[in-house]
Amino acid sequence: MKLALFDDHRLGVVEDTADGGHVVDVTAALTWPHDPDPVTAGWWRRLCRDYGEIRERLAAAAAAGPRTPLADVRLRAPALNPSKIVACASNYADHVAEMHGVQERTLGGVESWMMRFDVFLKAPSSLSGPAEDIVLPEEVVAAGQEIHHESELVIVVGRGGTDIAEEEALDRVAGYTLGLDVTVRSAADRSRRKSYDTFSPLGPWITTADEITDPGGLEIRLDVNGEVRQDVHTRDLMTPVPRIVAYASSMMTLLPGDLIFTGAPPGVGPLTPGDRLHARISRIGDLRLNVREG
Numbered sequence: 001m002k003l004a005l006f007d008d009h010r011l012g013v014v015e016d017t018a019d020g021g022h023v024v025d026v027t028a029a030l031t032w033p034h035d036p037d038p039v040t041a042g043w044w045r046r047l048c049r050d051y052g053e054i055r056e057r058l059a060a061a062a063a064a065g066p067r068t069p070l071a072d073v074r075l076r077a078p079a080l081n082p083s084k085i086v087a088c089a090s091n092y093a094d095h096v097a098e099m100h101g102v103q104e105r106t107l108g109g110v111e112s113w114m115m116r117f118d119v120f121l122k123a124p125s126s127l128s129g130p131a132e133d134i135v136l137p138e139e140v141v142a143a144g145q146e147i148h149h150e151s152e153l154v155i156v157v158g159r160g161g162t163d164i165a166e167e168e169a170l171d172r173v174a175g176y177t178l179g180l181d182v183t184v185r186s187a188a189d190r191s192r193r194k195s196y197d198t199f200s201p202l203g204p205w206i207t208t209a210d211e212i213t214d215p216g217g218l219e220i221r222l223d224v225n226g227e228v229r230q231d232v233h234t235r236d237l238m239t240p241v242p243r244i245v246a247y248a249s250s251m252m253t254l255l256p257g258d259l260i261f262t263g264a265p266p267g268v269g270p271l272t273p274g275d276r277l278h279a280r281i282s283r284i285g286d287l288r289l290n291v292r293e294g
Contacts, residue, residue: 001058002285003047003175004205005076005129009036011047013062014070014205016285022067029061030054044080048158048174049256051208077129077202078177079156083255085122085200086248087181089114089190091238091263098266106146106185117239119248122181122261123195130203130287134182135294136273137196146185147271150264151222151230151279153215154179155241156206160254169245172254175206176215178281180289181261182271202259204285212283215241219282220265224275230267237262 002014004023011030012023027034031054035041047054090096103110128134136147158174180201184193194200212218215234222230234240239247244262248254271277275291 001055001062001208001211002205003078003208005044005078005080006073007076009038009041009076009080012073013058015067021070023070023073024062024065024067026058026061026065029057031057038080041080045082045255045257048156049160051158051174055208055210075130075204077127078204078206079127079202079257079259082124082257082259084252085124085126085259085261086119086252087122087194087261088117088119088239088244088263090117092232092236092265093238094236094266095264095268098268102148102185102268107187119244120190122191122200126195126197126200128198128201130201130289132198132201132289134180134201134271134277134289134291135196135198136271136291137294140184141273141293148183148185148268149222149224149229149271149277150181150183150268151220152179152181152264153218153220153234153241153262153281154202155215155245155260155262157254157256157258157260158209160249160256160258162249162253164246164249164254166242166246169242170209170213170215172245173209173241174256175208176212176218176284177202177206178204178279178284178287179259179261180277180279180287181264200261201287201289203287207284218284221280222267223278224269224271229269230265232265232267234262236265239263
């Protein structure tokens with residue numbers, strides 16, 4: 001099932017078809033109150049936790065409800081106020097290799113510790129949706145610092161937990177979506193240079209985990225102004241999804257609705273005002289985003 005948030009943070013089930021697709025509003029099928037305020041919307045985190053219990057109700061509502069063309073709604077980021085955004089660093093071998101050149105150019109040398117897999121945190125306020133632009137901070141552009149795109153598979157945590165065993169990890173996942181980890185190339189802490197507003201575009205919706213039983217079987221592609229920048233397969237993740245979930249949960253409790261960016265594929269590159277991005281992940285969907293200076 002593809003679950004979207006749209007308009008006033010309504011819950012929709014998406015049918016993604018060749019004619020542009022439709023969404024069915026299934027908000028009324030929830031068995032708990034729907035709070036449209038994204039700051040206090042605990043209903044969304046509960047959905048991530050209890051999706052298995054309500055799946056059949058949502059499917060029935062989607063089958064019976066009226067369809068609205070996706071072109072007629074405003075898609076929102078398919079996440080509401082997660083307690084945290086966890087992100088993976090150095091998780092594709094070819095990206096690690098290319099970062100030597102990037103760091104030589106932007107930092108004047110290679111930071112060896114940044115070439116090892118690990119996780120870090122991004123501000124939840126950096127989330128933005130399919131209808132929003134990526135906004136490059138004026139002061140960063142004026143300083144001549146490069147701002148790069150990183151298109152990634154994103155895990156949406158379901159039941160979550162602490163010290164999750166790797167063999168149980170996929171059972172704790174609610175679904176998957178597409179995200180861009182936009183980043184300033186500088187000597188600053190990762191969390192600082194990756195947490196500007198709009199630096200975590202997310203969408204267009206979540207494909208639930210019962211439809212993606214193998215998250216290592218997905219293709220990721222990003223075009224910038226029609227030029228292919230990133231084209232990779234998630235089987236190339238050095239630390240695969242189950243191990244990512246287990247590792248992250250060994251140091252922090254993963255809560256329902258938390259997001260985990262799985263790492264940048266090779267092909268990262270600079271963004272400039274006026275750029276048009278087209279990112280997609282097989283079995284999930286597409287994001288088309290514009291870039292502007294703020």
